[in-house]
Amino acid sequence: MRFTLKAMGLGIAATLMALPAVAQQAPLKTLRIAMTAADVPTTTGMPNNGFEGMRFLGYPVFEGLVLWDLSRADRPAGLRPGLAESWRQDPNDPQTWLFTLREGVRFHDGTPFNADAVIWNLERYFNNQSPQFEAQGSAITRARIPIMESYRKVDERTIAFRTNRVASYFPYMAVYILFTSPKSFEDGGRDWARVAALPPAGTGPFRLSRFVPRTSAELSKNDQYWDRTRIPRLDRVLLLPMPEATTRLAALRSGQVDWIEVPPPDAIPSLRQAGFNITTGSYPHVWPWFFQMGGETPFRDVRVRQGLNYCVDRAGLVQLLNGTAEPSVGWLKPNDPNFGTPQNRYSFDPARGRALLAEAGFNAQRPLSFKVMISTSGSGQMLPLPMNEFLQQNLRQACGVNVTFEVTEWNTLLQATRSSPGAPVLAGSLALNPSSPSSDPSVMARYFLQAFVPPNGFNWPQFNDPEFETAFAALERATNESEFNAAYARAHTRLVDNPPWLYIVHDLNPRAMHRRVRGFTSAQSWFQDLVPVDIQ
Template structure:
């Protein structure tokens, strides 16, 4: 995105906000400034990564299994029954998962949720020959649920989903598949674009109005099936605002009540002005995912990858972010039970980095040269341009010269789901993308050989037989203690092999007006908006 275009979009946001301020100040309306460039898609498969699911996924839709966002606030969010009252893995066939569906649930259009609706949603994502297959959106879900093999209706309120191999973490994964109304799809002419204009889910909020590039509005679903989670708010209005200064200006002027990722240098003044600054660790990491397979990529050499991990001053980045992140030493933080005992504990050690580069054949007259895909903004991306500029500056004296391919967030999400040698990847040597570790299957998706993109999220095309064996054993192990031991051993190997540059973990900063009451942040990429009300 050019600076001129970015400025024009910011001006449009401010104009739209100014026009809508009077109506938006109605009692019980929460207005949020997101980091996304555009309104995430609204048809039940949101784009824009975790932010899309946070604001226009889980509030308006349910999955068979939902995230538990109210309990265990001091731990990573777990799962709870959603549209399935219960589920189980068949002891005689661990590839078979049986889901008992919740009765009495209605979609926003009034139609009933049944097993047939689940079958419809499965075909939307996985059956390329089905008339309802959603080719543009399906890969967003399919890349997360690549283990799904087939499905069947057992009766009107029971379904079975089969995985290709035993997959102990499957209940965590099925949270990605949100249920939409087949009746509404028929009503709008069997067209997913039209469905997105008048969507229908089962969630606690209804999407009522979408203005591309400007806003999306959601209203309370007073008939929500979970009576404990009927929203206190009347409405939520979501505004895409990729520029931090635009979000800040909108908050200070009272045009929004909540912004994601306030500019770090404004945090102290916001506190002094009476705004709440909300920080909470959550399952987030901000790495460079290295291209480990293309012959031209310097990151095919493990020594170069390790050198990068010793060459970055993570504390300087934390300082740039005014303490809203913490240093990363792996996918998981060192205090995690999944971290294991790697031989390498990455810290800022430029001399060790230089020694590794020398061993790999680089030196003062032959620097490492690499092109990195970076985004202008995006879900969990924090301040990607200033952060990458600082990394570029700190690496050059060590003998690593970075060039950047700057893209919008949606472009990056397409790239990371594609192969590293494909056109969407633009020939880069690494992708700087925020990623999560919300469930135990995370490492399998990011690092197992079977998960190489475009099948799943291993864009690095990293392959290590020992890690593969441990990750496969863990996903087929239904004893949690044994599973944990296998995952910790796999993580130690991954840290030492360094398929990623592990940089920082975000602390999920957001700034809230003192009018926002009842928000209790969960350690999750999603949040519960049903507890929130607005003070007069």
């Protein structure tokens, strides 16, 4: 009998070896990611949900003419060629930039990426009268590229952009214009709501293969990707919105997901002990409060803004976060070569903070009181509820400041950053708590130049500092690195000494992964590269 069973086993093995290769394929490699977003980012090719939407449903699927170089962890991410193989500033007209398009690129639906497709997408974002105009995608894109004046097709491989001011940093804005196949719009009956469910076609290393509103989005490997050196190792990526940190933690521990954004800080030691990988890294990103300086508000007085910056116990907040953040005393980090030489070096100095508030007329008998709009979760927000509760108690105990909160959803908070003073969406709030990249001067322009107060950009505080404007103008017109860096440092000095924000912390981009996840590089960027990631 034993001989018969052995013979039968050999026969089965021989049969399996003789089967076609397709029957013996390895299972699909699927990476399951729990995002902090409360919903799946929009899927038309310009995702909402802030930069978390761009990280997961933007760049992997829909690319720009310029891309971030996310290949290294030892320096801040720079730029690399994307759908444009090169770009240059017109020497005869520095407000004009010329982009040379890459040849041989096709959208996921097989249609060619070319100059006509570029113009079609630009009309989608910047021309309200175009048939393909998309209101939500336009609002997001215009807020990120507020200096666009015009664009035109020069020839089949060249696009000219003209900006409304000289801008040495324009390529850092071009990185936020994503491209969708015009055929997707036609296939959806010229209705962007229907296009979102198709799903639409981009040019990226992943395709959007399935979308379930409020539940999940599935990305699949694009094995026909134009850069043959960057074919993804993963077959699929499943994106799951989980705004509650404890929910994400439970999903990771139970094996429902392989990767979570922003694990609860107090759970990090036990996750490490259990064999999960925790990645952190310093990168250009800041978690502040924006002060509303327009209209009748206490923040018109620089002493109030400086005083509050001396009242914050940043070290205590970092301790609450279990070391997953570092103190912020400016828009840039103190070790950044362009930090400048401000007179104010903010630290936890309640006596100095109270003295400045008293000079401005606020004391125990007349305490400073205001409302801050905060979110429950969201892109780059870490743990906004406990963090803001810490700040509320800290400011009351250290400097007698009374803070209340307007708690809202992340996308509503983003909408508020594009509103004017006193807008109904603010519900009486005089400060906002979004987070922001601090990666390059193009972001600095959008947040701090007077020209970019809402609806033109994100200068919600209505910041207007002549010294800053002068320094930034020199940066925009700089023709060499030395001039550029000197002007950048002068501009940042004004952001510290005349602070439009309460600088609180720079987060360290924490995420937790199962040890089966391999090949991830924690780039010094808000964005991350999924292409080299593998799962065992």
